[in-house]
Amino acid sequence: MKIAVAGTGYVGLVTGVCLASKGHDVTCVDIDKDKVEIMQKGVSPIYEPGLSELMTESLAHLTFTTDYQGAYRDAEVIFIGVGTPEKQDGSANLSYVYKVAKQIAESVERDCVVVVKSTVPIGTNDKIEAYIHDKQKNDVKIYVASNPEFLSQGTAVKDTLHASRIVIGVEDKVPGEILKNVYDGFEAPKLVVKRRSAEMIKYASNDFLALKISYVNEIANLCEIVGADIEEVTDGMGYDARIGNKFLSSGIGYGGSCFPKDTKALNWLANFNDNEIRTIRAAIEVNENQKFKLIKKAKKYYDDFLFLNVAVLGCTFKPGTDDLREAASLVNVPLLMEDGAHVRVWDPVGMENFKKHFPEKIQYCKTIEEAITGADLCLILTEWDEVKQFDVQKYEELMNKAIVLDGRNCYTLDQMKNTKVIYDSIGRSAVNQDLLKK
Structure with missing residues (x-):
């Protein structure tokens, strides 16, 4: 089928690439010209395991463009996968969704299904449908369906190709059948429900x-x-x-x-x-x-952090992604710095994004060893495999004072009992605290 996807963030790009991998002709639309040029070369602008490889394999069925009119004009199905960021009051910002809806209404020249994949409040699809019908220029039939995503960053490709379920929210039989055809090559239960039920799911x-x-x-x-x-x-x-x-x-x-x-x-x-x-x-x-659990634990070992060397292992919110949104590092590192600590950060993929938030006064390290050498305290914020597989004896050997506060329980207590590392994790007894008395 001929498909257009609005937005090339995690949801839009992964959706577009996965659909193209199943043989659909997919055009991905984004307003960022530089980003589009990168994708046209088969390079993913986001860090997501397996995505770049699948893009390369599927380029024969993939097009990237800033020309939304050309993309939407004769598309059979148009997915909306733009962001719905949080407003200050906690509500969802739907301005990007409505902007795309307006572009679709003014561009389509054939019957089509508009699929809202963005996460939107219950009832939004009804409003989008009314908005599109009010703004549409051509006398064509435009259906609106809800098709929420259930992907996790770090496993987004797998979650899309091998979904636990595909939820299709429609008010008419026709768009439901069309979307079942779109997902015909996906081996997953397909649930056809009312639009508001899909939004609530x-x-x-x-x-x-x-x-x-x-x-x-x-x-x-x-x-x-x-x-x-x-x-x-x-x-x-x-x-x-x-x-x-x-x-x-x-x-x-x-x-x-x-x-x-x-x-x-x-x-x-x-x-x-x-x-x-x-x-x-x-x-x-x-x-x-x-999020402040480790800072509170640290106060058991130091009255303040003035002039302390503090190693921070992991700055992304989870392993397998370079995404920092709502990451614990964004609240912990400023507190350490405000209290006078010298902060060293290590992360295998997230440091470039972290530098955008903290371009100065932080030492960015290429290895875990570099980060912990001479440190008075180590905070583990992300459970990267490199951290979980790290030789725990090195904390004892390299740190000035081997106090490791583990926010992700990367090590077993038995591993740490055989060291001289003071190890304090979440929901478990602290190990080697008797060393504080020596």
Whole structure:
């Protein structure tokens, strides 16, 4: 089929490339001319494992352009995959979605299906449909469907090609059948539901996972107080099929472009409609507090950070991506610097983006060894494989004072018991604290 995709961020680009890999002729539209030129060469502008390779393999079916009129004019299906960033009040900013909707309405010259893949508040597709019909110039049939994405950064290609489910929200039979044809080559359950149900499935799914993470983090915090081990606790929980063993890892909170934004958006939507989802509000509050967990732990070892050398391992919100949105590093590093610390940062892919936020006063390191050499404190913020596989003896050998605060539980307690490293993680007993007395 002839498909156009508006937006080449994580959602739009991954969607376009994956559809092209299935044989559809896909035109991806973006307003950034430089970005388009890069993609025309088969280079992905975002770091996402497997995406560049799939782009190269699918270039025969891929076109990248800034010419939205040409892209939309005779497309059978047009996906809207632009961002819906958070406003100050927590609501979703839909200006980019409406801008694309207007362009589509003014450009299409044939019957088509407009597919809103961006995450939007419940009822938005109804408004977009009315808006397009009001603005359309040509006498053609334009259907609007909801098709939320469920991809995770770092595994976005896999999540799209091997989806847990494909949700198609429509009010008419025709667009539902067309979208089933679009996804004919994808082996995944295809659920055809009402548009508002599709919109809610997206929010309800993301917010449930966010709530699960915040719940486990609260249990982890209590484990530290009462002497239980969170990993033993979650292992026992995971055997219950009703709970499952996914999203039970404790840490310093969730980040990224989805969970923070979507929890706040659903909370705002409920409040706007004189309702309240107290569990979602609690998840938001717990997550915000959890980001400061390591700073609070550090105060047990130092009264302040003045003149201390502090190593920060990992600045992205999760491994497998260079995305810093809502990352714990963005709140922890400024606090360290404000208190007079000399901060050294290591991350395998995220440092260039981090430099945009902190171009000065931070030492950026090429290796973990460089970051921790002579350090008085080490904070682990991202569970990169390089960190998890790092020889823990080197903390003892290279650090000035071997105090490692692990926000992602990268090591077992037994690993650290055989060292002279003071190791403090999340939801578990601190190791080697008796060394403080020596």
